[in-house]
Amino acid sequence: MSEHPTRPEGAGQRLGKVRPAPEGFLSQDDIAAVKAGRRDFLRGSFSAAVAAMGAGAAGFSGLARAAEEGDSAILTLPPWSTSLGQGVAARPYGLPSQYEKGLIRRESPGLTRVSGSSVAFTPLQGLFGIITPSGLHFERHHQGWQDIDPSRHRLMINGSDPSMVKRPKVYTMDDILRMPPVSRIHFIECGANTGMEWGNVAVPTVQYSHGMLSCSEFTGVPLRWILEDCGADLKKGKYILAEGADGSSMTRTIPMELVLSDEVLVAYGQNGEMLRPENGYPLRLVVPGVQGVSWVKWLRRIEVGDQPYASKDEAVHYIDLMPNGQHRQYTSTQEAKSVITSPSGGQMLLDKGFYNVTGLAWSGRGKVKKVDVSFDGGINWKEARLEGPVHSKALSRFNIGWVWDGKPAILQSRVTDETGYVQPSYGQLRAVRGTKSIYHNNAIQSWKVAESGEVSNVQVL
Template identity: 55%
Template sequence: MFSGLTRRGLLSGGAIMSGLLLSGGRARADAPPGAIEYPVQPDPTKEQGRLILDDGGYGSRSQFESEIRWRYPTDSLDSSWSMTPLASGHGIITPSGLHFERHHGGIPTIDPATHTLIIHGLVDKPLRLTMADLRRMPSVSRIHFIECSGNGLTEWEKPTLKTVQGTHGLTSTSEWTGVLLSTVLKEAGIQDSAAWILAEGSDAAVMTRSVPIDVAMNDAILAYAQNGEALRPEQGYPLRLLLPGLEGNTHIKWLRRLEVSDKPFMTREETSKYTDLMPDGTARLFTLEMDAKSVITFPSGAMKLPRPGFYEISGLAWSGRGKIVKVEVSADGGKTWTEAALQEPVLNKSHTRFRMPWIWDGNEAVLQSRCTDETGYVQPTLPELVRVRGTKSVYHLNAIQSWHVAANGEVTNVHA
């Protein structure tokens, strides 16, 4: 109703006729990704439904759901990123198949039976652990967000992308299961001089990042499962490093090596990349924590409200420093603010869903949200952020997002 005509809407009128032209039980090939297209039953109470396990035994989503990740149009197909359709989400958990991706050298295919993790450097007992070794260790399951520090990189100087998937889609929340990194490091016996760890992946880019030892010994996880099943290949199968609250590039996928050192390793990804160039030409290094951020996902860009009346404004807020404690919403471009309700559960370093009732009177409006985390940090406006950071860097944009609602109900991305 709000996003305009879709492929499903255009085809729905002929769905029954199309179904009648198919022989029973055979699926069409043009279903959305992740779905199987079956003939629509004119009256499902008058005939048996399809057979159990007819989809092969793994399961598929409804053929009437068509949300997919959207790839930002970079020149390279193996060094690119795809974005989560936040406007279609419910609650706080991102389906594994819609979790955003960022790749620097394609997606490797790795046999877990031969994959190992090496821990060496400033440790008393270097280790080589198989996946079977890791699964035998005490496990934890935690719900956390991951956000690419380049989330919103197109939006610093002018509103560019049209939808919330384009402006904010490089963040997702999942339940992650694995072994606390501290468990493995204690087993290896880290030495007193240890201050940093180099994490290295098994992809063609051999992605490497330095991680402070206090972060590694806190809540870092060697994750082998996501949302109740093994990691997907694009999420690092069979093993990834999860660093709750830190920028996504540090969550090394296809993890194969951890080297303990007394200093950071100054890799490419933390010197020429993933650093914040300041107005005076200096660069901030190791800006690891993701600052508090929020965005309204409904209504949001490229939607159209059909008529004045009651709507529920909804969105997501998150912080790399802990829990979200407050979200405020404005319908007049920040002149006045009203506190929104936070939907339970409100978790540490996780997406938090907020909601607020709104009566749209049919006049122009500018919708904004701003959040506060448990440290007292308040999400800044874009001018406030630019005054400190300038516009020479594309990373760590956490400014307030504005959506303009026109008198005809059309919603667009604006700077306000």
């Protein structure tokens, strides 16, 4: 059975991709076989598939013949082709296929000790395009998440003193949903995304290295329109304070310039439905280009003021330690960054040959202009294809074809944004900021491909 003398070159490889259950595992034997030579490995795995089927359906005499004649996935009709399927609304709120259950939000062990003040990372390694499914949007809470009764939620606008806002007001969700909305696609990235990697490689996959990153279509009302409705002094008020309604009642300072650009939204919609509770239901602030902590969830109040507020998350956390011992305060902008999401750390390439190298690029200062990809650790670069349309302060998807010759390689991506800013290497970033900053790590990510096909996380200086 392991010999297929009549099959032309290549046919075995296609058949070989039909892997035996359980899917997704390379056994030790498989890994050894990969190392010994790919074609044999794949042929062996095909034989194993047939053997497994034989064991599972003993007595079915057609099997051996089927294996000789072609793919049993074709020659033996599967149950879904020979039975009645499920009715409509069997699942009134749809769910992913049972075969996609590995792609879920996950915590990084040891990162935090309390789940109410922790992070769950988005599985970037398996996502397509630029929109993050709402159920996979990363989570970061400061005192747990709440599911707020929208009929009892209020938004208050007031000033740090009465001269800042002429008519302090309270709005219900009814009021806010009656206002004219806009819908825009933006990325949100935690300021600490990739923070574990400032000093050295610390995590195995792109989910943990870059997964505090999501992108959604948000629907809401530009904050400026609401401030104008309250008679806010948009010149004297150089800053706003946004405050949440949860236990932490998190607060962050935001510059009035962003509000005046009409980019800052009081948002209730995410990807066509209401925000998920973990993402701030029923109301959150959207502050494009700025680290996620400023996108205050469960938004209950906006104060207009003339000074920054030095809240806990801008005076104890979210401050960046520089090599000279000073902390940078009020670092908000997420600078241009990119990452290859596949192939990426913790994955195995199954064979030599063609691969589509794909990833994400974004900039807190505007649109992505171009993404270059290197396969040799940054000696030479090629421009990747950007999938349009490219939105400002949103994720952009890039793709580039690559034929792997089975030799070691180091894959990198490097974004340039519309301001001309170029994503730096680890060496360039550390030369200025050292290794203890925690926040705002936007260095070029490197994935090393070994001869075995194994992809691992490395840092190229």
